[in-house]
Amino acid sequence: MAKPAPLSPLAPARFPDLPPIAGVRLATAEAGIRYKGRTDVLMALFDPGTTVAGVFTRSKCPSAPVDWCRAALKHGTARTLVVNSGNANAFTGLKGRQAVELTAEIAAKAAGCRPEEVYLASTGVIGEPLDASKFAGVLDETAGRAAPGAFEAAAQAIMTTDTFPKGATASVDLGGVPVTIAGIAKGAGMIMPDMATMLSFVFTDAPIAAPVLQALLSKGVVDSFNAVTVDSDTSTSDTLLLFATGKAAAAPITELGDPRLKPFARALDAVLLDLAQQVARDGEGARKFVTVAVTGATSKRAARRVAMSIANSPLVKTAIAGEDANWGRVVMAVGKAGERAERDRLSIFFGDIRVAVEGARDPAYDEAATSAYMKGQEILLRVDLGLGRARDRVFTCDLTKEYVAINGDYRS
């Protein structure tokens, strides 16, 4: 394990105040799975009636816990969530499946529920067998300590190479009844849709049926977690779970057409976006948070592909790390995206500064102003394709020597 990286300069000043969610109790523990002297297990307990939705990695080689959660989701209800850091239990073959089954059994006993109401996630090293027997004594004791709130400790327990815990919250009026959403997430490398490589768990006291919850989550992920890339690599373990306890005093929502859903969906989207952006802000070695916006496209899909091509280009990302407004490399990345592009209609902006227009450097280009802009921590890179009216944006970070250092000796 490399020594912990210093706090990302893009970290928020502090962890936000996340209110307790009625029906959700949390506890963390030290199971000694890999790390010493820090928590590495998060256990969440949910009151009966809690519904659940999930979105997972699109990797063709998903981890054993992802397989488990996908199967469990068919039941649509959840009573407990167990997350460990330090070992991803991915590519561990039969042993991995056995570890998942044993963990679910231990967790179900601790939570007093059936195994199919247990949700599991693991993050850390891939390919090392996870010794699930380590959970045996731990989960009983942990469940006993579970209490409302404590989101910051929960966010800390699931960190791997993250340099700060990530949380976000929103309150929303559900047809006259106030409901709350609170979520946590971890990154920080192997981050690329779909999903962004990460774990995120979001909780609400709103009473929403599982199929409706799933529709909201599947839609919400598109412009949040699936719009974030750190290094173009996709984890085998990406997991985003949304739990709804239904403890708020509102009538249950069972239809997607329910008018009360609109503000709720907006609030959920904001929480997901906030968490996803924090993942990019904590990208391994990141020193700059980069928004790549593409306008003037013929479709949102085309805009997304061009934006991702730019956001994943090592040459664009190293240039930004070097505080170099190297728009030539942006052109390169537009060109390689495979979407329609007309060189002579392209405009490129860094912040408000137009550096290129109509296929060439902007005649009014001001090197000094651009250099000053590039020294900032928040970089907006905008490309106008000049072809249509569709647009999209994605979020990433720069590519620094620290990324290579962190990943060059992660396992050693």
Add this chain to the structure above:
Amino acid sequence: MAKPAPLSPLAPARFPDLPPIAGVRLATAEAGIRYKGRTDVLMALFDPGTTVAGVFTRSKCPSAPVDWCRAALKHGTARTLVVNSGNANAFTGLKGRQAVELTAEIAAKAAGCRPEEVYLASTGVIGEPLDASKFAGVLDETAGRAAPGAFEAAAQAIMTTDTFPKGATASVDLGGVPVTIAGIAKGAGMIMPDMATMLSFVFTDAPIAAPVLQALLSKGVVDSFNAVTVDSDTSTSDTLLLFATGKAAAAPITELGDPRLKPFARALDAVLLDLAQQVARDGEGARKFVTVAVTGATSKRAARRVAMSIANSPLVKTAIAGEDANWGRVVMAVGKAGERAERDRLSIFFGDIRVAVEGARDPAYDEAATSAYMKGQEILLRVDLGLGRARDRVFTCDLTKEYVAINGDYRS
């Protein structure tokens, strides 16, 4: 301009002996386009009757010289080639086209030919207008000095961040008549099919009609230049040109079915592969040459996609830089490729050492032997998908802090 990087540890001991090609004369010059105190122009003159074939970047925003060559290829004959380093004349709008036209005019005058018999290539910074008037005095004088041979000087004149000049040659029997192939290339960043970002010029005295030459080249590039990736970035300027002077005393080849072509194609493929591998060996910051082989696939196309996913993964490449046989990241890259994969059928080898089998770590895995292997400069990473009989391989290099350093201040 960053200061020159030290010689790649993967460089060959010396530039190979490239014999002169009958009908080809070369000269280099210092035009002062960007660099000082080094040659930055290559001029090749071809005897009348020289045929030509070309393969170019698939970027949707190709450089002005690429547009020019594509148009010229319709004529199928070549009398001169002018290459400059230091400025790619890419994304330079109307000025870029004007610069190309002016350069072709100057070159045609110097070579005594029509402009459409002039081939042009430029490499270096993108987006800066190229001052073609700098060629005005230079090309006349350069053409006057052109002489057979001198391939090493030619390869040096087209270098940008390359740390060594690249050349390769082969001799072959063309129906009883000896013919020769000689080629040069430059890399070294922004290297990803299709094409690998690079310039390469290959010359032969074989008498081959342009359409046949084009078929050979288009096929030959698939497993050579298009099987190389340094950083997944695709240049706007990739250009591979093959010139055949027809000076060898053999009857002209006008049909692809000509039985004399088989050994010639094999020799051409070998030259292209040698050059392409040298490009990967000189990838920016490279310290290890990596062959990624995928076997057991259901099709060559699937094997190529999986191999490229591995070869382009920043996490795999940084692990190799860190001499870490991190096969978990290999699984990740297999999973994200989008091709069919069954976790429990995967085997992964570093060199001859099987590190993973049937979805888990090889029970006989020997950490010490693997670590020793990873310290080498030549790494073979093989994945067997266990699904079929198709295979493919691609070439890349590791991702080091030096890559970030080189690209973080290239323009400054």
